Structure formats: structure tokens, C-alpha cells
Amino acid sequence: MIGSGLLIAGLSQCDLALGQSPDEKDLIFRTTDPRNAEPALGDLVKHWITPVKHFYVRSHAPNPVIDPESFTLQVEGLVKKPLTLSLDALSKLKQHTVTATLTCAGNRRAEFNKEGKVGGVQWQAGAIGNAKWTGVQLADVLEMAQLTDNARHVWFEGLDEIKRDNGTIPFGASIPIEKAMQTEPDIGALLVTQMNGRPLTADHGFPLRTVVPGYIGARSVKWLGKILVSDQPSTNHYVATAYKIVKQTKPLDWKEAGPIYRFPINAAIAADEEISLGPGTFRISGYVLPSGISGARIRRVQVSTDSGDTWVNAELTGAEQDYCWRLWNAKIKVTESTTEVIARATDTKGGFMPYRVPWNAKGYLQNSWYRVPVKVQ
Numbered sequence: 001m002i003g004s005g006l007l008i009a010g011l012s013q014c015d016l017a018l019g020q021s022p023d024e025k026d027l028i029f030r031t032t033d034p035r036n037a038e039p040a041l042g043d044l045v046k047h048w049i050t051p052v053k054h055f056y057v058r059s060h061a062p063n064p065v066i067d068p069e070s071f072t073l074q075v076e077g078l079v080k081k082p083l084t085l086s087l088d089a090l091s092k093l094k095q096h097t098v099t100a101t102l103t104c105a106g107n108r109r110a111e112f113n114k115e116g117k118v119g120g121v122q123w124q125a126g127a128i129g130n131a132k133w134t135g136v137q138l139a140d141v142l143e144m145a146q147l148t149d150n151a152r153h154v155w156f157e158g159l160d161e162i163k164r165d166n167g168t169i170p171f172g173a174s175i176p177i178e179k180a181m182q183t184e185p186d187i188g189a190l191l192v193t194q195m196n197g198r199p200l201t202a203d204h205g206f207p208l209r210t211v212v213p214g215y216i217g218a219r220s221v222k223w224l225g226k227i228l229v230s231d232q233p234s235t236n237h238y239v240a241t242a243y244k245i246v247k248q249t250k251p252l253d254w255k256e257a258g259p260i261y262r263f264p265i266n267a268a269i270a271a272d273e274e275i276s277l278g279p280g281t282f283r284i285s286g287y288v289l290p291s292g293i294s295g296a297r298i299r300r301v302q303v304s305t306d307s308g309d310t311w312v313n314a315e316l317t318g319a320e321q322d323y324c325w326r327l328w329n330a331k332i333k334v335t336e337s338t339t340e341v342i343a344r345a346t347d348t349k350g351g352f353m354p355y356r357v358p359w360n361a362k363g364y365l366q367n368s369w370y371r372v373p374v375k376v377q
Helices: 087-093 109-114 140-146 253-257
Strands: 028-032 036-037 071-075 083-084 096-103 128-137 153-157 162-164 166-167 172-176 190-195 208-212 224-231 268-269 275-278 280-289 298-304 315-317 326-334 340-347 370-376
Touching: 071 140, 083 087, 083 140, 087 190, 096 208, 128 140, 140 190, 140 224, 268 340, 268 370, 280 298, 280 340, 298 326
Parallel strands: 071 224, 275 370
Antiparallel strands: 028 036, 071 083, 096 128, 128 190, 153 172, 153 224, 162 166, 190 208, 268 280, 280 326, 298 340, 315 326, 340 370
């Protein structure tokens, strides 16, 4: 059976845009309450700048309803001048537009289930997107507030309401002060009001969110309501006891593990879960994201159809810049003995996709060789 995303132009030679399904909905919802959804991979790799309709949605609670006229951002903690900023006040500060890729720490989580069941949203490889973000530099706001000498971390708190066994909490995150105070060209963090030149949608944090380039998406808090400067990382559940790599989820395991910040190199093939092809030469496509380190660039993407015995170098497309993915395509040869297509990548900062990623209880940072089963017709 031919996968729904394949465009076949002949059985011996053709170009494929694997996974493209224009008749399907814009997003595939993994949960609807809260809203968690990812695009079909074929839609995802059509554009270097991801359209909002194809940008993944990650939420831990229902979208809050916020009146922009009465909205204010509170800045407090280890500062000499606490701030209360309206959207109008933020709009009068110097605006910056930065292109950056966000990716969920759980992207590709479902692959871990082959080794052992993991909880959380069962993402395939679509919890990633590249967008233009417009707003003010966090560093500019923190300078207005005048940090004290013992400032070490910056906490973010959202206006969403997450119901937990011990009460209702906001989604929260924190980043080291060194990251928070970075300015262009070394991008630290932005307080964002626009995505791809238009106001944020409710799904993406209207009216204000953080964007922290190079860090997992969980550090880019949506519906931002409060910034607190501290001498320690946030005590919010999503920093203190979540978004960490642990084998078990006992209290000591959480305490011993540190928060995840940077994302690792990753790549995917834009294909259905299994594809059917006749022997021949085909062109496939996908995305690749370098490690979340300033200056990291993709060195190469390689594809194999013979279990890794030989590899073909892919062609990279899209702009090459900090904290951004690139798209790729490659010509592959399928034979009677082909059982899967494999992709792997390396970057200029030493990042590489390993053969296997050790299993972890929350299914974070899956970036092993990307594999798509092939059924030869």
C-alpha cells in the first residue's frame, strides 16, 4: 500500500515529498484539553518559516482568556526598581525580530515506547517549528529594573492555571542570568508579542510570551504574566520536578537531575510511519536542527537505505543562522533488500545523532538515528 503522503511520478525514478497530505487537517491533535497538536511532517517541511497553522501547539492547561487592555507584566524579585508594564509600555521599547526554532523536549517521544512505556504527550517528530518572533529583549527590561548583585536566575510565570493534586499552579520556567542578559548578536531571550509578523494567537501565548532561542520549548513560557529575578532556579514544578532526564521518578531522582536547557541536534524524515515503494531511485526530504549553542551549524545530513552500510549526503536548504533549523532533501536508492530509510546528522559544535538514546522515564530529548520502515512492493 502506498502511504498517503507519497507523490509517485514513476516506479523507477521520481521525486517524492514524503508525508505530504494536503487534504488532512492543519494539525494532528494528540490531546484537545489541554491543546497539544503537531503538523503532518510533509506540511512541516514545505517552508523554512513555519506558517502559524502548521506550528506545533504545546499547552499544560486550557488557554487563558486575557484582556490586552488591562494586561500588565510584573517584574520583581532581586531588582532595585520593580516594574509593572502594560503592552503599550512594552511597545515603546526597542523592538527586535529574531528567527528561531522552538522544539518540545518531548519531540519524537513516542519512539521511546518501543523500549518501555513513557508518559506525556505522545509526539511523533512534528513538535518543532521555525518562526519570526518580534518583541523586546529581556535584557532591556531587566536593565530597566536594575538587577542586584546576587541575581543569578530569571523566573517566568504564565497566566495559565494548571490543576495538580496539591493545587492550581501556573506553568513556569527559569533561565540563567547569563542567558537572560545576552543581546544581539548572541541572542538571549525575547518578550514576544508577534509571530511571523502578526499578533500571537491564543495557542501561542497571546498577548505576551517568552522565546528563548537554543533552549527547549518549555523555557519559552506562554501567556507571560510575571518575571521574578532570583539567586536560584525556579521552584515551579516544571523546573524543579519536570523537564529533567531521569530513569525513575522518585523524589531523589528529581533532586539529583538538573533542568534541561539547550536542545540537542535532531533531524527527521518527512514520511509516513511506514512507506511502500517499488525498487528505484527516489527523493526524500526532512528537517535538521543543530545543537542549541551559539554558532552551531549543520555539518552534514546523511541518509542510508542499507542499514547504515553506506550513506548519501543530503542537500541542505534554507538560511544558515543561529538557533534555526535547515531543511534537506536527498536522492536514495531502494532495492529489494531495503527495509528502512535512516537519517543522521552532525553539527560544527560536536553535536551528533547517536545510534541509540538511552531510555528515560519522561521520554525527553530523543535524537537517535531517525528511521522509517520501508515495504518494497
